[in-house]
Amino acid sequence: MRGIIAYGAYIPSHRLDRKAIGDALGAGGGKGTRAVASYDEDTTTMGVEAGRIALHGQEANSPQALYFATAEPGYLDKTNATAIHAALDLEPGCFVADMLGSVRSGAGALRAALDARVPAMAVVSDIRIGLPSSADEGNGGDGAAAFLCGESDGVIAEYVGGASVSAEFLDRYRAPGEQVSQVWEERFGEFVYVPLAQKAFKDSLSAANVTLEHIDHFVVAGMHGRANKAFVGSSGVRKEAVTDDAVTVIGNSGTAQAGIMLADVLDRAQPDQLITVVFVADGVTVMHFRTTAAIASYQRATTVAAQRADGRAVSYQSYLTWRGLLNREPPRRPDPARPAAPPSFRSDQWKFGFECSRCKNCGTRHLPPARVCLKCHAVDEMERERLADVKATIATFTIDRLAFSPSPPLVAAVLDFDGGGRLPCEMTDVDPNAVAIGDRVEMTFRRLYTAQDVHNYFWKARPVRGGN
Amino acid sequence: MGSKGICDRVAIVGMGCTPFGEHWDKSVDDLLVDAANEAVKSAGIKMEDIDAFWLGTMGSGISGLTLSRPLKIDYKPVSRNENMCATGSESFRNACYAVASGAYDIAMAIGVEKLKDSGFSGLVTGEVPNDGTAAAVTAPASFSLLAPAYAHKYGVEMGELKDVMSRIAWKNHKNGALNPRAQFKKEVPIETIKNSPLIAGPLGIFDCSGVSDGSAAAIVVRAEDAHKYTDKPLYVKALSFVAGPSRGPLDPDYDYTTFEECVAVAEDAYQQCGITNPREQLAMAEVHDCFTPTELVLMEDLGFSERGEAWKDVQDGKFDLNGDLPVNPDGGLKSFGHPIGASGLRMLYEAWLQLRGEAGPRQITNGKKLALTHNLGGSPGNCVSFISIVGSELGV
Numbered sequence: 001m002r003g004i005i006a007y008g009a010y011i012p013s014h015r016l017d018r019k020a021i022g023d024a025l026g027a028g029g030g031k032g033t034r035a036v037a038s039y040d041e042d043t044t045t046m047g048v049e050a051g052r053i054a055l056h057g058q059e060a061n062s063p064q065a066l067y068f069a070t071a072e073p074g075y076l077d078k079t080n081a082t083a084i085h086a087a088l089d090l091e092p093g094c095f096v097a098d099m100l101g102s103v104r105s106g107a108g109a110l111r112a113a114l115d116a117r118v119p120a121m122a123v124v125s126d127i128r129i130g131l132p133s134s135a136d137e138g139n140g141g142d143g144a145a146a147f148l149c150g151e152s153d154g155v156i157a158e159y160v161g162g163a164s165v166s167a168e169f170l171d172r173y174r175a176p177g178e179q180v181s182q183v184w185e186e187r188f189g190e191f192v193y194v195p196l197a198q199k200a201f202k203d204s205l206s207a208a209n210v211t212l213e214h215i216d217h218f219v220v221a222g223m224h225g226r227a228n229k230a231f232v233g234s235s236g237v238r239k240e241a242v243t244d245d246a247v248t249v250i251g252n253s254g255t256a257q258a259g260i261m262l263a264d265v266l267d268r269a270q271p272d273q274l275i276t277v278v279f280v281a282d283g284v285t286v287m288h289f290r291t292t293a294a295i296a297s298y299q300r301a302t303t304v305a306a307q308r309a310d311g312r313a314v315s316y317q318s319y320l321t322w323r324g325l326l327n328r329e330p331p332r333r334p335d336p337a338r339p340a341a342p343p344s345f346r347s348d349q350w351k352f353g354f355e356c357s358r359c360k361n362c363g364t365r366h367l368p369p370a371r372v373c374l375k376c377h378a379v380d381e382m383e384r385e386r387l388a389d390v391k392a393t394i395a396t397f398t399i400d401r402l403a404f405s406p407s408p409p410l411v412a413a414v415l416d417f418d419g420g421g422r423l424p425c426e427m428t429d430v431d432p433n434a435v436a437i438g439d440r441v442e443m444t445f446r447r448l449y450t451a452q453d454v455h456n457y458f459w460k461a462r463p464v465r466g467g468n
Numbered sequence: 469m470g471s472k473g474i475c476d477r478v479a480i481v482g483m484g485c486t487p488f489g490e491h492w493d494k495s496v497d498d499l500l501v502d503a504a505n506e507a508v509k510s511a512g513i514k515m516e517d518i519d520a521f522w523l524g525t526m527g528s529g530i531s532g533l534t535l536s537r538p539l540k541i542d543y544k545p546v547s548r549n550e551n552m553c554a555t556g557s558e559s560f561r562n563a564c565y566a567v568a569s570g571a572y573d574i575a576m577a578i579g580v581e582k583l584k585d586s587g588f589s590g591l592v593t594g595e596v597p598n599d600g601t602a603a604a605v606t607a608p609a610s611f612s613l614l615a616p617a618y619a620h621k622y623g624v625e626m627g628e629l630k631d632v633m634s635r636i637a638w639k640n641h642k643n644g645a646l647n648p649r650a651q652f653k654k655e656v657p658i659e660t661i662k663n664s665p666l667i668a669g670p671l672g673i674f675d676c677s678g679v680s681d682g683s684a685a686a687i688v689v690r691a692e693d694a695h696k697y698t699d700k701p702l703y704v705k706a707l708s709f710v711a712g713p714s715r716g717p718l719d720p721d722y723d724y725t726t727f728e729e730c731v732a733v734a735e736d737a738y739q740q741c742g743i744t745n746p747r748e749q750l751a752m753a754e755v756h757d758c759f760t761p762t763e764l765v766l767m768e769d770l771g772f773s774e775r776g777e778a779w780k781d782v783q784d785g786k787f788d789l790n791g792d793l794p795v796n797p798d799g800g801l802k803s804f805g806h807p808i809g810a811s812g813l814r815m816l817y818e819a820w821l822q823l824r825g826e827a828g829p830r831q832i833t834n835g836k837k838l839a840l841t842h843n844l845g846g847s848p849g850n851c852v853s854f855i856s857i858v859g860s861e862l863g864v
Binding site for chain 2: 350
């Protein structure tokens with residue numbers, strides 16, 4: 001039996017109230033909110049967070065392949081999945097590859113992970129940007145999802161089959177280097193997509209040997225909302241099986257949308273239910289999954305619903321600044337230097353893996369790793385220990401209004417980790433006025449800043465999400 | 469600590485110090501020429517009489533050529549050294565040892581920094597290529613960590629601690645108002661200080677030392693030769709310097725209410741010259757008030773106040789110009805300004821004026837004969853520190 005062993009979705013905590021767009025510009029916006037990647041998040045860091053949620057408690061199932069899909073990559077030429085691999089502390093022998101550029105690559109990564117002959121993980125992630133007041137700006141959303149696929153007793157959703165129809169036509173497109181996409185007339189896309197979806201759906205039912213009446217959860221994802229709606233209406237699937245596309249709270253997260261919706265369904269699904277996922281993007285791909293008995297005892301680090309409910313408001317001005325659509329006066333301080341490649345290479349277990357060194361002689365933890373023990377001065381008696389999932393307490397903190405930050409003021413805290421070890425570190429997703437000595441925090445993988453096209457990835461502390 | 473000291477073996481016989489401030493019209497070379505020539509004149513010697521030079525600067529030049537080129541020093545040893553904010557003091561320490569060793573008869577220690585040419589706010593330091601993982605906080609932010617930690621440990625309300633911090637700045641501005649060479653030569657009302665725009669944590673702009681340009685210099689000789697140059701030499705009683713293991717950012721037992729490096733240099737310096745009660749025995753102290761909470765904590769680290777009591781002593785005026793132990797009578801880093809490489813020697817310059825009775829309207833008249841200067845460089849729990857003690861009489 002092959003299918004999904006583990007999964008996780010990551011919804012960034014910031015929410016933009018769509019009304020704020022209309023209030024500011026006199027056009028655009030709408031009702032509800034959209035999820036917004038913070039200034040220090042990109043598709044790679046969100047992919048890491050989704051991967052961490054998916055791999056929670058999966059020590060026995062280390063992926064041997066990792067496919068990363070996004071339409072908004074941090075780098076071209078250089079693979080982005082390697083940073084995810086490093087931050088998730090995966091085995092060196094794990095194969096990694098990116099699938100970049102098109103929204104459809106989200107379907108590609110999941111398909112590749114399902115088809116792999118080894119335990120494989122698909123990570124899908126996206127940041128959706130539109131011109132101010134555009135429909136893409138209001139309806140877009142940011143987020144990521146990860147699926148560990150393989151063959152084991154632990155499979156919670158078996159892949160039972162599916163079908164694809166590919167087609168070449170112009171609906172949504174974006175030239176390399178452009179920040180926003182262009183869309184052909186909406187009714188043209190609907191005209192092409194609906195019959196494609198109907199054909200793929202029909203083919204998939206026979207391929208998987210299932211009937212549409214038995215579909216318990218019907219996930220239809222794609223950037224063309226009107227086409228999706230028309231297809232769902234014509235599909236014959238029971239209305240109550242149709243899954244909420246989460247656009248009202250999260251927005252449409254493009255490459256990651258189907259993944260986030262599937263994760264949400266898996267959060268709620270009972271054993272022996274049929275889940276159908278339809279990817280509507282440059283053709284249509286349909287996948288059918290049947291949940292197993294194992295899903296009843298599946299341990300989740302968090303759920304889509306919990307993250308959807310746990311939002312922090314972000315102003316439209318901050319949102320525009322974070323996406324580079326509003327250039328604001330920086331502090332009178334030097335721009336940060338780009339991280340240098342050789343030191344970053346030498347310290348990748350620290351910078352990405354967040355591994356400290358622990359003295360084998362006296363147990364003292366050193367962050368960053370040191371060769372000589374602070375306490376007993378033993379030399380080269382260290383072992384590595386990953387602290388990414390260890391919580392910490394704030395010993396003291398400050399709000400730095402002078403320092404460079406893509407979103408000032410910079411909040412920094414001295415963290416004391418449970419079980420020992422200390423690190424002065426930047427905080428994120430935090431109200432500067434609400435930080436206090438004794439607060440509990442957890443680590444999150446972020447992009448500190450970008451200098452000369454080099455993304456400076458490292459870990460920050462954030463208040464424990466969902467309380468202690 | 470294994471230091472034996474060189475008590476009474478070396479004397480300062482001449483000093484110079486430029487005004488500190490925004491010297492838009494003066495280069496590093498100009499500042500060095502001004503300070504060096506004032507020191508030489510003060511000692512009644514010629515530049516050619518000096519056998520060796522130690523130049524301290526953090527970032528205003530590299531190598532001894534930074535000094536030998538503007539001064540046109542003819543083929544003599546010039547060392548350039550750097551130890552963050554203790555840089556000027558390090559030049560002094562090394563020059564003293566060189567003279568004490570007998571290697572040279574006359575040495576000059578000189579420090580310089582030109583911070584205002586960068587065009588940036590605050591201090592800017594060159595970075596070694598790195599992996600980008602160190603928390604990129606500014607100096608005021610790293611020192612602001614002291615304030616909530618101190619308040620938390622000793623049960624002081626943050627509002628009250630802010631009053632204490634403001635009073636330290638107020639006192640140093642009051643002293644600086646009496647100093648023609650200070651960057652900020654005016655008193656500042658305590659309410660203005662308290663309500664100044666926030667820079668980092670509870671630190672407002674008035675809790676931060678002045679960013680400035682300047683240079684200061686000292687001429688040192690063996691003690692037995694001192695009276696050849698001046699009737700009123702200052703004898704070097706103690707010199708102590710340490711670099712810490714950077715425990716603060718690593719060890720949860722460090723609580724951000726002390727500088728262990730400063731405790732270590734104080735203990736070492738006091739034993740070198742037999743000081744047992746610094747608050748009683750010292751005429752004055754110039755301490756490293758880079759930010760107001762630093763001066764507060766230093767009062768305890770240097771043994772001027774009991775642990776947890778400094779905030780009360782500050783409020784009681786114990787360290788005012790007419791208090792038990794005047795601290796930063798020249799205005800300190802706060803009001804005199806803080807051109808990094810020059811600051812340690814600027815502190816010695818105030819000791820030079822005060823112990824010789826030449827400090828004018830801010831002259832301390834407590835009749836005591838010893839003065840202390842102190843620097844630290846780095847951040848809480850992660851620093852270097854220096855202390856010198858000088859006196860106007862031989863013997864301990």
